[in-house]
Amino acid sequence: MQPNLKKRAFALAGITGALTLGGLMASCTTTPPAPVKPAKPVPKPAPKPVPGTGPVPPQAGALQLNAPAAPREFRAAWVSTVANIDWPSKPNLPAGEQQAEAIAILDRARAMNLNAIVLQVRPGADAIYASDIEPWSEYVSGTQGKPPQPWYDPLKFWVTQAHARGLELHAWFNPYRARHATAKSPNAHNHVSKTLPQAVKTYGRYQWMDPAEEAASRQTLAVILDVVKRYDIDGVHIDDYFYPYPIEAGPEGALDGAGGGKGDVDFPDQPAWQRYISGGGTLTRADWRRQNVNQLIESLYKGIRAEKSWVRFGISPFGIGRPDRRPPGIIGFSQYDRLYADAELWLQNGWVDYFSPQLYWPIAQAPQAYGVLLDYWHTQNPHGRHIWPGLFTSRIGAATRAYTPDEIVQQIGVTRTRAAASGHVHFSMIALMQNRQGISDQLKAGHYATAALVPASPWLGSGAPDAPTVSIKRTGTALRLKLASAKPVTHYAIWSRHGASWRFAVAPAKDSEWTAPEDADAFVVSAIDRIGNESARVSIMESRPAARAA
Secondary structure (H helix, E strand, O other): OOOOOOOOOOOOOOOOHHHOHHHHHHOOOOOOOOOOOOOOOOOOOOOOOOOEEOOOOOOOOOOOOOOOOEEEOEEEEEEOOHHHOOOOOOOOOOHHHHHHHHHHHHHHHHHOOOOEEEEEEEOOOOEOOOOOOOOEOHHHHOOOOOOOOOOOOHHHHHHHHHHHOOOEEEEEEOOOEEEOOOOOOOOOOOOHHHHOHHHEEEEOOEEEEOOOOHHHHHHHHHHHHHHHHHOOOOEEEEOOOOOOOOOOOHHHHHHOOOOOOOOOOOOOOHHHHHHHHHOOOOOOHHHHHHHHHHHHHHHHHHHHHHHOOOOEEEEOOEOOOOOOOOOOOOOOOOHHHHOOOOHHHHHHOOOOOEEOOEOOOOOOOHHHOHHHHHHHHHHOOOOOOEEOOEEOHHHEOOOOOOEOHHHHHHHHHHHHOOOOEOEEEEOOHHHHHOOHHHHHHHHHHOOOOOOOEOOOOHHHOOOOOOOOEEEEEEEOOEEEEEEEOOOOOOEEEEEEEEOOEEEEEEEEOOOOEEEEOOOOOEEEEEEEOOOOOEOOOEEEEOOOOOOEEO
16 A cells, blocks of 8 residues: 655645745746857867776875776666656566566666666656655556555665665656657546646647646646655756657657758647736747746756755757757757757756767768767856766667667767766667667677766765775685775775786675675775765775775
8 A cells, every 4th residue: 555645835836935936936047148159169188088086195104005096987878667668668567577677677787887777757747656746657557646566666666776786866757748649548636637737738649738837847846856855866867858849750750850840730838928928028939938948947956956965967958959059060950949948058057967968860970970969069068067978779770770789889989088078878778688789798898897986076066075994804715895984975986906907896885895806915995975076095905904094
């Protein structure tokens, strides 16, 4: 039976106090500013290996071992729940089978040396977790509003199991989609189409929350901040569905440049538009739509910071920039004009912690060339936020426009040559679970041969955690490091010395012991906090039973 969750004041009436939608939006700066000039291009640096932080200088008098810098790279995969793309494999699986599938995904991610999962928790104004605001998703239970059986909270399970494996868990929300075209069960009584019918519009085969309706934005803000408050997530992630893709194009058609405007079916927001004009609004309709979205983005960033400052906010917009700023030769669908997403403005105002533009085209496809688009987004990033592009890994083995595994391998290689790009995200996990054409094996043997830490986010805080306490214990032939930290941390970074070379590993902070390779003769350990800051390092050799902070 579902537990009786405490009703939260911000459920449908909005968030009170400092986190009210009105309060947050009152401080927004999105009343259309004067046109923003493009940021000056960032010079291309020389190619370099996987980015990492430099070693922390040892303290005088301590045992000093010169381990290299910790490898740093965000390696993640999207796990889609909509239409049961990735998880669960079909609706209405018994809870035990759902959990087994989740564990298989997390085990594969850990075995491949990924370090994060981006889990879709709100496919369409519904929830894969226990919510007082929106109904259970049919993609979990088979019927919207019905919980999984036997009852459990999938998001809590995912978070717990991910952290146990040293993986971050980012909660992925669709900000405006109210019902997906693949949905089969009727909308539940507490679905937004029933509770706020004036805020939901039908567009093609979808139902969509109108970004111009304040009630719709209030609902999305309440849903996301509720998850931030109640769950131990590492990030909030929203995708490219702002205003809907034009009916004639859809997301797939947009990849080919379709849906350019002529003949598109316009989004039915006439009532809100008329209210705006009657109230003395002076913006063009396109600018007004962009402002509606901008206000939500800014409110989300401020709301997340106020609730939990360490939770990072990421966005994965369509990968081609606005038409007036594109590099020469780049053509295609415009998210700025057709989805009303001013993604460049969000970067320029620092309203994100990481940005994952969906660069779903091959390196050699000149009109949408992967490397050119990647460089473009770097030039739009004056605050130095993380750029972690989305890769279309599920194109491997596709019926049309298929990729070879080498395309993904090369795209990761191209990304690593850019100093400002420090990671990537695979769409989606199913391709890695199926090991399509050997892609998972190739990545593990090549780019992912060594574990990596998630890059630090110094704008969220740069104070280093305390150095860990480390000792060595040998039982028979087994060699183990005993690890402890006086204050909460998330990971231990561990280097083991093998003759003249070093090997790197990452252990989740819950592990109090780490089994070391038997042929190692020395170790260096540091603690990593929630935003990626590294402590002073501890050096230890087996002949020394205790360690001192270095």
